[in-house]
Amino acid sequence: MNRSSPLAVAAQVVAAWVAGLALLSVAWATPASHAAEPVRISRGPYLQEMSPHSVLVCWEANATHSGAVAYGTTLELTHLAATQGESRGHCVRLQELAAHSRYLYRIVAGTADLSATYSFRTFAATGQSDVYFVAWGD
Numbered sequence: 001m002n003r004s005s006p007l008a009v010a011a012q013v014v015a016a017w018v019a020g021l022a023l024l025s026v027a028w029a030t031p032a033s034h035a036a037e038p039v040r041i042s043r044g045p046y047l048q049e050m051s052p053h054s055v056l057v058c059w060e061a062n063a064t065h066s067g068a069v070a071y072g073t074t075l076e077l078t079h080l081a082a083t084q085g086e087s088r089g090h091c092v093r094l095q096e097l098a099a100h101s102r103y104l105y106r107i108v109a110g111t112a113d114l115s116a117t118y119s120f121r122t123f124a125a126t127g128q129s130d131v132y133f134v135a136w137g138d
Helices: 006-027
Strands: 040-048 057-064 067-071 077-080 087-094 103-108 118-121
Touching: 040 103, 057 103, 067 087, 077 087
Parallel strands: none
Antiparallel strands: 040 057, 057 087, 067 077, 067 103, 103 118
């Protein structure tokens, strides 16, 4: 009958544990296991603080990124307003817009489009348009 000493058994257990940790750390640190998920919009885009000459475009994404709003009055979207730094949530103010005008916009990150192309109309300036509305109730 061959008996191992308690110290030899403990050394074997520790060696097996260290080998297991080494295998786990290699698998965990493999680049393929941490491939970056592509940036996707998780909320928005939505508009806030609309005025005759500006609007705030906001959105939230699944991952930290720096983005921008491409916008214009035609599908060429000739203007670009960039975010300030990297974050998951962004708001960008579009300024110097023409009153009572239709604009198209899209959220971008680098060369990737994060959203479809949407549109909005700026408010009319004071005296630029008549306002009509109907209110009723029961």
